[in-house]
Amino acid sequence: xxxxxxxxxxxxxxxxxxxxxxxxxxxxxxxxxxxxxxxxxxxxxxxxxxxxxxxxxxxxxxxxxxxxxxxxxxxxxxxxxxxxxxxxxxxxxxxxxxxxxxxxxxxxxxxxxxxxxxxxxxxxxxxxxxxxxxxxxxxxxxxxxxxxx
Amino acid sequence: xxxxxxxxxxxxxxxxxxxxxxxxxxxxxxxxxxxxxxxxxxxxxxxxxxxxxxxxxxxxxxxxxxxxxxxxxxxxxxxxxxxxxxxxxxxxxxxxxxxxxxxxxxxxxxxxxxxxxxxxxxxxxxxxxxxxxxxxxxxxxxxxxxxxxxxxxxxxxxxxxxxxxxxxxxxxxxxxxxxxxxxxxxxxxxxxxxxxxxxxxxxxxxxxxxxxxxxxxxxxxxxxxxxxxxxxxxxxxxxxxxxxxxxxxxxxxxxxxxxxxxxxxxxxxxxxxxxxxxxxxxxxxxx
Numbered sequence: 001x002x003x004x005x006x007x008x009x010x011x012x013x014x015x016x017x018x019x020x021x022x023x024x025x026x027x028x029x030x031x032x033x034x035x036x037x038x039x040x041x042x043x044x045x046x047x048x049x050x051x052x053x054x055x056x057x058x059x060x061x062x063x064x065x066x067x068x069x070x071x072x073x074x075x076x077x078x079x080x081x082x083x084x085x086x087x088x089x090x091x092x093x094x095x096x097x098x099x100x101x102x103x104x105x106x107x108x109x110x111x112x113x114x115x116x117x118x119x120x121x122x123x124x125x126x127x128x129x130x131x132x133x134x135x136x137x138x139x140x141x142x143x144x145x146x147x148x149x
Numbered sequence: 150x151x152x153x154x155x156x157x158x159x160x161x162x163x164x165x166x167x168x169x170x171x172x173x174x175x176x177x178x179x180x181x182x183x184x185x186x187x188x189x190x191x192x193x194x195x196x197x198x199x200x201x202x203x204x205x206x207x208x209x210x211x212x213x214x215x216x217x218x219x220x221x222x223x224x225x226x227x228x229x230x231x232x233x234x235x236x237x238x239x240x241x242x243x244x245x246x247x248x249x250x251x252x253x254x255x256x257x258x259x260x261x262x263x264x265x266x267x268x269x270x271x272x273x274x275x276x277x278x279x280x281x282x283x284x285x286x287x288x289x290x291x292x293x294x295x296x297x298x299x300x301x302x303x304x305x306x307x308x309x310x311x312x313x314x315x316x317x318x319x320x321x322x323x324x325x326x327x328x329x330x331x332x333x334x335x336x337x338x339x340x341x342x343x344x345x346x347x348x349x350x351x352x353x354x355x356x357x358x359x360x361x362x363x364x365x366x367x368x369x370x371x372x373x374x375x376x377x378x379x380x381x382x383x384x385x386x387x388x389x390x391x392x393x394x395x396x397x398x399x400x401x402x403x404x405x406x407x408x409x410x411x412x413x414x415x416x417x418x419x420x421x422x423x424x425x426x427x428x429x430x431x432x433x434x435x436x
Contacts, residue, residue: 030189
């Protein structure tokens, strides 16, 4: 799928990942998982609302968005399953590369970036959960874009 | 959860507790093997001394849709420091789903010295036990495996058709939505897709995870399992049984439960599963 018009930082990360061996990619992804920051209490407290929960994500991921006042959004995440390392990694990547991007750019991100980042060998269930996280982020971007008309 | 020995399993020796594993970390006669759905889990932290067996990279043939051959299995055992008399202790994420899959593949090569850690990663983590990132290295062994013997525990499509004609028991362990045909595959993931939805006629719908306690990932007691598989769904331990899912991994968990915990006599895993059956021409399907 086309990568045209997606957030620049994400495009750069995809370029970088395309040159990585499997082991290097794993190391990279774990570094991101280690950087994961849970949603702050000023945004949400447990128990998190069901409407923020990512559908079909086994890692019990939640997504929020906060307008930054400049037409973009900061995305916040929670991953409640302690075994959700891939989910934490993907959330950290999205925060790093997509938070602050124009909603229109966020909406151009194709679903198969999940496989570009995690590899084609991930299980269908895992891929579905990660795709759900991206879809939730894009739902916020869609609302933001609609508000701006 | 009660002690494993008191749960009424037909083969309780096939399970070990997290306590047992913690007490045997330095036991040279065992090798702890982690196998997960999430491929980042092992490198992010594993039981000290555990090696990883990756279902995609280590167990699958990299060209054909099949499992590794004898030479590949011997190489895997050798580099994992596993000898014929090493007791392999499997554990992993998702209620030991992938651990049971690895266990099942090991049985294709007759490695009977194998057990599963009850509760898997979930229970180990919940108990606050150590996880480390250091990847251990073990001296290579000269493992000598027999040729892979599929027939006792693995079913191919022609076996399933014959089984169907003979009125054998079938268990569909996928989700109810997959069983009904409502759901085929995820968007952008066509390589695990199927052209038709539904299930193999007469298959009972028993999602695999019903065999586990969600709070700690342990297996349910034999009485609770009998309630599900025998009383509720009418399966008979004496009947020939084939379990299937989408690619044969979830059904290996059910194979483990029926074979070792409930003592069903003849259970096979149809690893072609729905990604084969749902694409076959002119085979019967029910919705």
